[in-house]
Amino acid sequence: MKCSQDCRHCFRGLCIHRVPLFSSLSEENLVQIAGLIQHKNYEKGDRLISEGTTMESLIIINEGSVKAFRYTPAGREQRSYLFSEGDFFGEQYLFSDLKATYNVEALEAVKICMLTKTQLHKVLHTHPDVAIKLISELGKRIAQMENTFQSLGIRNVDARVATLLLDFASKYGEESPEGTVITLPISREGMANFLGIARETLSRKLSKFEDEGLIRSIDLKTLLVRDSGTLGDLAGLSD
Amino acid sequence: MKCSQDCRHCFRGLCIHRVPLFSSLSEENLVQIAGLIQHKNYEKGDRLISEGTTMESLIIINEGSVKAFRYTPAGREQRSYLFSEGDFFGEQYLFSDLKATYNVEALEAVKICMLTKTQLHKVLHTHPDVAIKLISELGKRIAQMENTFQSLGIRNVDARVATLLLDFASKYGEESPEGTVITLPISREGMANFLGIARETLSRKLSKFEDEGLIRSIDLKTLLVRDSGTLGDLAGLSD
DNA sequence: CTTTCTGCTTGATTTGAATCACAGCAATCC
DNA sequence: GGATTGCTGTGATTCAAATCAAGCAGAAAG
Numbered sequence A, B: 001m002k003c004s005q006d007c008r009h010c011f012r013g014l015c016i017h018r019v020p021l022f023s024s025l026s027e028e029n030l031v032q033i034a035g036l037i038q039h040k041n042y043e044k045g046d047r048l049i050s051e052g053t054t055m056e057s058l059i060i061i062n063e064g065s066v067k068a069f070r071y072t073p074a075g076r077e078q079r080s081y082l083f084s085e086g087d088f089f090g091e092q093y094l095f096s097d098l099k100a101t102y103n104v105e106a107l108e109a110v111k112i113c114m115l116t117k118t119q120l121h122k123v124l125h126t127h128p129d130v131a132i133k134l135i136s137e138l139g140k141r142i143a144q145m146e147n148t149f150q151s152l153g154i155r156n157v158d159a160r161v162a163t164l165l166l167d168f169a170s171k172y173g174e175e176s177p178e179g180t181v182i183t184l185p186i187s188r189e190g191m192a193n194f195l196g197i198a199r200e201t202l203s204r205k206l207s208k209f210e211d212e213g214l215i216r217s218i219d220l221k222t223l224l225v226r227d228s229g230t231l232g233d234l235a236g237l238s239d
Numbered sequence C: 001c002t003t004t005c006t007g008c009t010t011g012a013t014t015t016g017a018a019t020c021a022c023a024g025c026a027a028t029c030c
Numbered sequence D: 001g002g003a004t005t006g007c008t009g010t011g012a013t014t015c016a017a018a019t020c021a022a023g024c025a026g027a028a029a030g
Helices: A011-018 A027-034 A117-126 A128-153 A157-172 A188-195 A199-211 A228-236 B011-018 B027-034 B117-126 B128-153 B157-172 B188-195 B199-211 B228-236
Strands: A038-042 A047-049 A057-063 A065-071 A077-084 A103-106 A110-116 A173-176 A179-183 A215-219 A222-225 B038-042 B047-049 B057-063 B066-071 B077-083 B103-106 B110-116 B173-176 B179-183 B215-219 B222-225
Touching (some): A117 B128, A157 A179, A188 A199, B157 B188
Antiparallel strands (some): A065 A103, B047 B103, B215 B222
């Protein structure tokens, strides 16, 4: 199946074109790999991966977004990631026989592409470019995690909240004359878990930022960032 | 130069044999790659990498240990890693043109092996096995970081200290009839930075653990872990 | 051997976030 | 439309770790 201009109708080629991982490949190779890929859809709230499960595939998000999280021994959801279109995950487990150490849940309707363990191995062996790209992506992710580490180590909660807001602004924000409008992908509770702080504390911080004119809360799912400069200062000048 | 049984005297082959990264290679390939590797020695306190520098090589530690750290905007050392024999780092920067975002300093006399950007690319192209191994190692590192995330997100400082002690016990500890004797690679201040807590707090926690009979402080650089079971409970049953 | 310095401990106080408690609002269900 | 349920915001309180402040011990220097 050859891709026409509108990939939305070419399910095989769809995700592969979007994924930076395969961007270095020729059209011919793309089509070849596309044939190996399986597709699956999930509804909001569906579990894609559960802790302790054996992972057999690399998963690439084609449409929608998911959260990755764990439970603390006390049973609270904790420190999750958000993955959205073009992101991939599950690669850690494809080369070891470890079980998944986190859960992944759909935040909305989600379409994914899967490449199984053996197929990925084959691809990596025959296309070193893909391997290098994958290494590079993993490197980026590590660098990003190191950044997150830094902000985590900082006790200053204001800085963490500011960082999250700016992150969201760049990922989910849309520019408007008044500032950046963010459509929040997760609830306040979710954000608090993400930051490792109490729900109430997040509320208070957001209220404070609003009092200071840095943001404006449109409704529970929508936020306007009015002064990203000051937020940036807060995020950086921590400690 | 072919490796004899005692690799210590065969500088070219030395690190390559130790590094899991290259373990899948044939002796022939090993020798070939060994020829590309450069060696360097550092004294305690020497800087291997400075923030903002361009990284041109993958660095593999052959002997000794180093710490990786950043400075907070306020100028405090923060949240470092410890790398020792067989560990490698710097790979994130070899595929992007990013500058180093952390500093690396020798904690003792250190011998390293370096493989430059272009040489590594060449190796990865010609030896897909090495690429896959590298991907797998990076995956492991990510998994490990995710674990660290979890313990970081936990407010319970006791748990974090306990985790660190157990980590050190397995990395630097030696069994003795009374328990595991740890020769600490870093100062109290270093450990506190590592954990993201105040130096004083660490002191107090260690004193508390000692009162409870879990550990015994031999001298400032030596620690005896007497009850790793209870420490494990503390580390796990946090929050 | 004494002095000095550096890193460590211990105590007192402060601070900032967690927790507890409850009220308001929104969404869903009947 | 009204009721149940699940989020959210705010105030009061508690608590744990940071900070401030001495004091101590071991190492290096004179």
